[in-house]
Amino acid sequence: MPLSDFTRRRFLAASAATAGLTVGGLPFAAPALGQGKGELRIGLLTSLSGPFASLGESMRAGLQLYLAQAKDGIAGRPVRLTVEDDQAKPEEGVRKVRKLIEQDKVDIVCGVIHSGVALAIRDVVAASNTLTFIAGGSANNLARKAASRYVFRPTKTNWMLGSTAGTWAAEKISRKNVITIAADYAAGREYVDDFVASFKAAGGQIGRQLWTPLGTTDFAPLLTDIAAAKPDFVYTFFAGSDAVRFLQQYQDYRLAGRIPLVGTGAAFDQEDVLPAVGAGIKGAINTFHQSPSVPVAANKLFVDAYRQARGRLPGEFSTSGYVAGQVIAAAAEKVQGDLTDKDKVRDAVLGLDLETPYGPMTFDPKNNQAVLNIYVNEVRVGADGKLVNEVVHTFNGVRDPGATA
Secondary structure (H helix, E strand, C coil): CCCCCCHHHHHHHHHHHHCCCHHHECCCCCCCCCCCCCEEEEEEECCCCCCHHHHHHHHHHHHHHHHHHHHCCEECCCEEEEEECCCCCCCHHHHHHHHHHCCCCEEEEECCHHHHHHHHHHHHHHCCCCEECCCCCHHHHHHHCCCCCEEECCCCCCHHHHHHHHHHHHHHHHCCEEEEECCCCCCHHHHHHHHHHHHHHHCCCEEEEECCCCCCCCCCHHHHHHHHCCCCCEEEEEHHHHHHHHHHHHHCCCCCCCCCEEEHHHHHCCCCHHHHHHHHCCEEEEECCCCCCCEEEHHHHHHHHHHHHCCCCCHHHHHHHHHHHHHHHHHHHCCCCCCHHHHHHHHHCCCCCCEEEEEEEEEEECCCCCEEEEEEEEECCCCCCEEEEEEEEEEEEEEECCCCC
């Protein structure tokens, strides 16, 4: 589907927009006055401290880039962005989302990285009928039993990544002697469970399953177990600083290049992980909805604009912040900026057919979950000598099974 002229102009305006005002050191632009509808108040709930701090900063940067490009506001309304730190703690996420809704009186809540936070705030936003766009937290249940009428998810579910990884690995790598290692919380458990289910369905055999708490600094005992077991490959999920430490120590223990790594894209995030780890992990495979090499015009334009704004390639969470802004704006424009009738806004979201930096995006009316391409990325050394996720295969139009799972 072609990139609209309106969206293209926004991308091409990025350099001018991001040369304007700054908020917290990141590019932002002052929008023009609205057309009688008042401010559009958006609350961004993200993790700016704790193990996902770098991811939260990236999410904020991506959303601020979109708003900078939308210098005339969204659907004729000036935008006020309020940012809150959930510290990657479910109870703090609940406290902060209540503040955004009750004190700041936001029209829209968006963001969220931690799956546990996403699940924790679900009842709060559902009870208040707050329009909510979960840009990061990918817990499966939000597309299943916990799906809610006004909660939309313009990102993947854990199943969409775990299941495709199992299918790919069984076909292309090995069907035996596999070890899994992951962070022991909601997302890690789901990624591994979904990988294991699809891997076994394809005839694969699973060996040991290793777990470690969020914030682990020393992976030595687990890496020693992996070295002794000599599996055909390791499937992994870590994110943020945990992923960086795991991959650094995987190389320190001389496992890189000897025992292949397969995992979720978060474990090899382009922006927040790969620049901090050595070239020894080249060849690692991940399944993801994002890559700087996704071959669509919207992605190329976004990557160029983001590099100009921040001097680096975008990863998942900068892209997720940007795409959340894109989806919110597209829906708001369809209702001429009037968000008072939330069923009309819902219909507008479910009617979207967008080209985003992720590739094509539509929404499943059964659960408000995005339908997305999932890419198999291989970590390679780019022309500039830096690691980059290159798309080597595409699973087109992957749809979470929803309540039937």
